Amino acid sequence: MLGRPRRLVLLAEGAFTPLDAKTAVGVLRYRAADVAAVLDSTRAGRTAAACVGVGGAVSVVATLDAAAAAGGDSLLIGVAPQGGALPPAWRALVRDALARGWDVLSGLHVFLADDPELAAAAAAGGARIVDVRRPPAERTVGAGRASRAGAVVALTVGSDCNVGKMTASLEIVAALRAAGVRAAFVATGQTGIFIAGSGAVVDAIPSDFVAGAVENLVLEAARDAEVVVVEGQGSIHHPGYSGVTLGLMHGAAPEALILCHREGHERIRAGAAGDPVWPVPPLAELIRDNEAAAAWVRPAPVVGVALNTYGLAEPAARAACERAARETGRPATDPVRFGAAALAAALKERIQVVAPGPTRAPGARGTA
Amino acid sequence: MLGRPRRLVLLAEGAFTPLDAKTAVGVLRYRAADVAAVLDSTRAGRTAAACVGVGGAVSVVATLDAAAAAGGDSLLIGVAPQGGALPPAWRALVRDALARGWDVLSGLHVFLADDPELAAAAAAGGARIVDVRRPPAERTVGAGRASRAGAVVALTVGSDCNVGKMTASLEIVAALRAAGVRAAFVATGQTGIFIAGSGAVVDAIPSDFVAGAVENLVLEAARDAEVVVVEGQGSIHHPGYSGVTLGLMHGAAPEALILCHREGHERIRAGAAGDPVWPVPPLAELIRDNEAAAAWVRPAPVVGVALNTYGLAEPAARAACERAARETGRPATDPVRFGAAALAAALKERIQVVAPGPTRAPGARGTA
DSSP: OOOOOOOOOETTOOOSSSTTTTHHHHHHHHGGGGEEEEEEETTTSBHHHHSSOOTTTBBSSSSSHOOOOOOOOOOEEEEOOOSSSOOOOHHHHHHHHHHOOOOOHHHHHHHHEEEEEEHHHHHHTOOOOTTTTSSOOOOOOOGGGGGGGGSSEEEEEETTSSSSSHHHHHHHHHHHHHHTOOOOOOOSHHHHHHHHSOOOOGGSBGGGGHHHHHHHHHHHHTOOSSSEEOOSSSOOOTTTTHHHHHHHHHHHHHEEEEEETTTTTOOOSSSSSSSOOOOOOOHHHHHHHHHHHHHHHHHEEEEEEEOOOOTHHHHHHHHHHHHHHHHTTSSSEEEEHHHHHHHHHHHHHHHHHHHOOOSOOTOOSSSS | OOOOOEEEEEEEEESSSSOOHHHHHHHHHHHHGGGGEEGGGTTTSBBBBHHHHSSOOOOSSHHHHHHTTOOOOOOOOOOGGGGGGGOOOHHHHHHHHHHHHOOEEEEESSSSGGHHHHHHHHHHHHHHETTTSSSOOOOOOOSSGGGGOOOEEEEEESSSSSSSHHHHHHHHHHHHTTTTTOOOEEEEEEOOOOOOOOOOOOGSBBBBGEEEEEEEEHHHTTOOOOOOEEOOOTTTTTTTTTTHHHHHHHHOOEEEEEEEEEEEBBOOOOTTTTTOOOOOOHHHHHHHHHHHHHHTTTTOOEEEEEOOOOOOOOHHHHHHHHHHHHHHHHEEOEEEEEEHHHHHHHHHHHHHHOSSSSSSSTTTTTTT
16 A cells, blocks of 8 residues: 555654654654654754654654655655644645655545645656545445454454554564564554555445455455454444444454553543543453454454553553453553563464364354 | 425336335335336336335336426436446436436435536536435534433334334334324435435445434434434444444434344345355344443433334234234334334333433433
C-alpha cells in the first residue's frame, strides 16, 4: 500500500507532542530507521526523543528544505487533527512537498487526492498521494473464512479506544519473532498501516464490508505466518464504535484474544459534556463479554492481559500488572515496559494444540 | 429525504417476482396508494397482486409511456440486483425517465447521481436523482444519547438477514397506532426508507458513524412519539454483518427488543459453496445473546418474537408460533398473518413503567 522504501518526513507542525502527534509517535517508535526528520517549526532544533520520548536523535526541522537536506523524500501526515480535515496552515507544506515530487501519505478523513489543488500539484511533481483511509476497492462480505486461516489468529480487544491495542499487537509480534515464531501483524488503523506498510482503516469502510476486508487481510497474512496478530479497534462496550469492533472481530475470526486496558481508565471516551457517561466495566466483565461476542462466530478465550501503565511509577506499574493477573487468572504485563514475552508464549503454545483442517477450533460454529 | 408526494413507478424489468423484487414488493405492501404502475415488460398486462401477492390492482406496464398514462411521475428502482450496479438494460429507462423530468429514487450500491450520463439527463430534464444509500453528510460518533430519547425505543433483531425485521417493525407500528399510541418507525435500509420517506441505509455508512447516524434518527423520531420502533439489520450472529447489527443496536440504545426469525431457517446466509456454514442458533440462544449485546450499552429484554411463517399452511404456522412462545416464554406471532397486537401490547405496556429523566431504564450504564 505504501509502496517503495522511503525516507519519511513526519508532518507535525505545531503539534509534536505525545498526545497530539500519536501517528508520528507510533511511526517513530516502530520505524525510526525510516524517518529522516520531523517537521514542526515551533520545535525545530530539538530531537524527537526530547519532544516525545521516542525516535532517538531524529531531528525536528522547520522547513521542507531542511527536511530534504536530512534526506527526506516522502511526507507523512503525523497528526490526526480534530474533524479530520487538513489544517489550512499545512496545505502549503503538502502542496510544496508534492511539487518537489515527494509522495504524501495521509490518514486524514478527507482524501487529499480528491482535492483539486493538491491533485494538480501531485500531477505536476510526478508524486503520489496515498490516502490510507480510502476503503479497499474490493468489497467482500465476510463469511467467517478466516476461521480456516491455517494460522493461530489472535486479536487485541480493549476497554476503550486508545488504550494500547496497536502497541500491544506490535510488541507481541516482536516477542513472537524473538521466540522464533513466524508472526504477522495485521494493521486496521492508520498508524498501524504506516508502520506495517499495509492494512485497512476499518472504521472508514462502509459497515457491511468491514468483516470482509479484515477476513481478506487475515487470510493474506496467514499464508506466511504461524501466528497472525490482528490490531483491534474500539471496544464492544463503546456506544459509538462497538460495531467497528464486532465487525473486525468476526472478520478476523480469532481463536485467542488479548485484552488491552489502560490502568486507571474508568470512563469510556464518548460524547461530550452533558452526554451519558459510560463506565469501563471491570476486567472480568470485559473478558466475559468479549469471549461471548467472539463465540457467536468462533470461540476464543482471552489468553492474556496487556496493561498500559503509562504515567505510573514502576513499582505501581508492576503492582497493577500483578493485580490484573490475579483478578483475571491470565498472564498480565505492560508490553512496552515489561515486555510481551508472557503474551507471546500464550499464543505460541496454541501453534501446537491447533489441528489442521476445516473445523480447527473445538466448538467452532463453522463447519464444512 | 424523498421529498414531495409522488406517483411512483416501480422499475422491476424482467424481475417482478416476490423473491427478486423485494423493494418493489415492500413499497406495494405499505404504500400501494402511492404507486401508479410497475414497469416490467415481461409481465405487462397483469396486476401487481397476480405477480407478487400484494399491491392489488396496480397494473404492470411495458413502457414509460404507459406508466405516464397511469399517472406516474417518479421512477423507483424496485430491485436490488446482484453486485449492486445498474443493469445495462435499465440504463435507457432511467435516462428516459430523467429526461421526462421524473425524479429517480435508487437504493443501488452505485450512486446514479455520480454517473455523468445520468447526471446530465437529470440536469437536462430538471429532475432529481435520490441515491438513498448515500451516507448522511452529518457524521456523528455515537455516544449512547438515544438512551435518553424520552420515548420507548424498541429494536427488531434477528436470526439472519431477510427474516422479516422491517415488516415486523412496520406491523408493530401499525398495531401501536391502531391501539392509540403515537408510534414512529425508523428506517435503516433502502426499502424501509422508500416506505417511510426518511432514514439511513446503515450498512453503507462508514463503520465509525453507524451508531451516530442511528442515534440521530432515533432522537428525531422520539420528538413526536411515545414508542419508536427501529428497523434492525443483519444479525449479531452473521459473520459478515454482525458489526452493522451491533452499531445499529448501540446507536438506537433500545430498552426493548423484538426477536425476528423465519420458521425453518437453519443456516445463516453467508458465503458461497465451500465456505464455512453458520447454523442459526436456537431461539433461546438468540435471546440470550442479543440481550447480552444490548446490555453493554443499555439493558433491553426481548419482549416478543415475530415469526415469519411464509410458505407454511395456516395450522402449521399457528403451531410454529405456539411453539416459539412456549420455547421462549414470550408472546410470539407472525405479524403479517396473525397481526402484531401482542407485540404492540408488550411495548405499549412500557410507556407506563418508564420514568422520565436521564437514567430512564433501571440498570442502564449511562448516567449523567
